[in-house]
Amino acid sequence: MQKVIVKTTKDKGRGLYATELIHDGSIIFEEEPLVSCQYSWNAAYGYLACEYCLYPLETAERNVQRLANDSTILLPLPDCCSVEAKLVNQAKCEGCGVVYCSRDCLERALKQYHGAICLGTDAQNEQHPVNLLVDFWKKMHYPPETCGIMLFVKIVGMFQQTSDPEGLRKQLLDFVHSSVNEDLRIFHKMLGDKFVQQIEQLYERFAAAFSVQSNDRLNWLSLEAFKSLIALVGTNGQGIGTSSFGDWVKNVSERQLDQQTRQSVDELIDELYNKMDEVVGTFLNNEGSALYAMQSKINHSCTPNAEIVFPKSNHVLALRALRDLAAGEEICISYLDECNLQRSRHSRQKNLREYYLFECQCERCESQIADPDETSEEEEDADDDDEDEDMDDSD
Numbered sequence: 001m002q003k004v005i006v007k008t009t010k011d012k013g014r015g016l017y018a019t020e021l022i023h024d025g026s027i028i029f030e031e032e033p034l035v036s037c038q039y040s041w042n043a044a045y046g047y048l049a050c051e052y053c054l055y056p057l058e059t060a061e062r063n064v065q066r067l068a069n070d071s072t073i074l075l076p077l078p079d080c081c082s083v084e085a086k087l088v089n090q091a092k093c094e095g096c097g098v099v100y101c102s103r104d105c106l107e108r109a110l111k112q113y114h115g116a117i118c119l120g121t122d123a124q125n126e127q128h129p130v131n132l133l134v135d136f137w138k139k140m141h142y143p144p145e146t147c148g149i150m151l152f153v154k155i156v157g158m159f160q161q162t163s164d165p166e167g168l169r170k171q172l173l174d175f176v177h178s179s180v181n182e183d184l185r186i187f188h189k190m191l192g193d194k195f196v197q198q199i200e201q202l203y204e205r206f207a208a209a210f211s212v213q214s215n216d217r218l219n220w221l222s223l224e225a226f227k228s229l230i231a232l233v234g235t236n237g238q239g240i241g242t243s244s245f246g247d248w249v250k251n252v253s254e255r256q257l258d259q260q261t262r263q264s265v266d267e268l269i270d271e272l273y274n275k276m277d278e279v280v281g282t283f284l285n286n287e288g289s290a291l292y293a294m295q296s297k298i299n300h301s302c303t304p305n306a307e308i309v310f311p312k313s314n315h316v317l318a319l320r321a322l323r324d325l326a327a328g329e330e331i332c333i334s335y336l337d338e339c340n341l342q343r344s345r346h347s348r349q350k351n352l353r354e355y356y357l358f359e360c361q362c363e364r365c366e367s368q369i370a371d372p373d374e375t376s377e378e379e380e381d382a383d384d385d386d387e388d389e390d391m392d393d394s395d
């Protein structure tokens with residue numbers, strides 16, 4: 001039996017509720033996405049991930065050498081690199097040469113979307129309409145990336161290949177979607193103010209790349225439908241980060257080691273993170289995003305009782321309980337990061353209103369309703385830093 005059901009309430013719309021007692025630390029469910037993709041800049045910068053599931057495609061040692069720009073780095077405990085043994089399973093698309101972590105991923109991609117969108121020998125042709133579209137998108141959406149144009153390209157492939165286009169449309173419509181006014185605010189958040197007016201030009205390239213008007217499977221994709229699809233992905237897209245070095249660090253931390261080895265490995269890890277920080281800053285992972293049917297129905301709480309994890313270092317998402325959950329209890333995650341979660345009610349509400357476009361009605365916010373409606377000086381400073389970063393990002 002499923003440990004959760006979807007229920008609808010007046011205040012928050014749909015949400016997930018426990019159907020039985022769920023223990024602290026246990027996995028509530030695992031879920032494969034409807035579609036996932038690596039971000040375009042992330043791929044262009046040489047981050048190596050399976051085209052289908054985002055599993056890393058280099059050893060932890062090679063990964064850290066590349067990110068720290070130092071080929072002399074050697075990692076101890078090589079058996080903690082779970083990626084290494086799997087690299088022999090890699091498979092390539094014979095048409096375009098794109099790489100998968102396994103034959104299984106290649107076959108799934110071919111069956112779901114890749115058969116229709118494979119560029120074959122044009123994969124490296126900069127003038128191919130799909131490559132022009134990706135290029136145009138990259139100019140609109142600089143790192144840190146929050147959305148991938150390849151999601152839309154793959155969705156097109158899925159519509160061309162599916163035996164049940166109506167079923168696929170229903171799956172998309174099941175994601176929460178918004179009004180035209182809200183869509184506009186979502187574009188501003190996704191692309192920054194100066195690129196919003198270019199959505200029409202993006203659509204022109206998109207429509208040309210897939211001849212949408214003359215394609216029976218795609219002719220519903222008008223400019224308005226395309227905009228709604230972008231907003232849908234902007235609202236529901238879940239970020240994914242995978243890394244063979246991160247995976248190695250996790251395995252090392254779970255390994256029983258004597259005190260001296262533990263200390264020297266921990267020091268090495270700190271040193272390597274510092275080195276990578278100097279070269280690539282916070283851009284450590286293969287990054288991408290995906291649409292998940294169940295995950296997208298989980299509401300936010302400022303005291304979350306569950307969290308999203310990626311236990312297989314690929315796009316398979318899991319929901320993990322952060323404490324014991326009683327049958328009937330709503331299961332919520334935090335949409336805010338740790339740091340923002342620690343802030344005042346006023347600040348959290350401002351953040352959720354601005355980035356997620358809703359008024360938080362969680363228990364913590366309701367219980368703090370009488371708190372002063374102001375941002376502390378410390379929080380204002382942090383807000384200013386965030387704004388400076390946003391401006392740097394859009395340059």
Ligand SMILES: C[S@@+](CC[C@H](N)C(=O)[O-])C[C@H]1O[C@@H](n2cnc3c(N)ncnc32)[C@H](O)[C@@H]1O
Binds near residue numbers: 011176299301359361
């Ligand atoms: C990813 S969806 C979650 C599922 C959504 N409730 C649904 O009906 O599909 C996010 C949306 O849920 C609602 N929501 C989530 N957490 C909320 C909260 N703490 N208070 C009020 N609304 C919330 C908001 O409308 C938000 O835009």
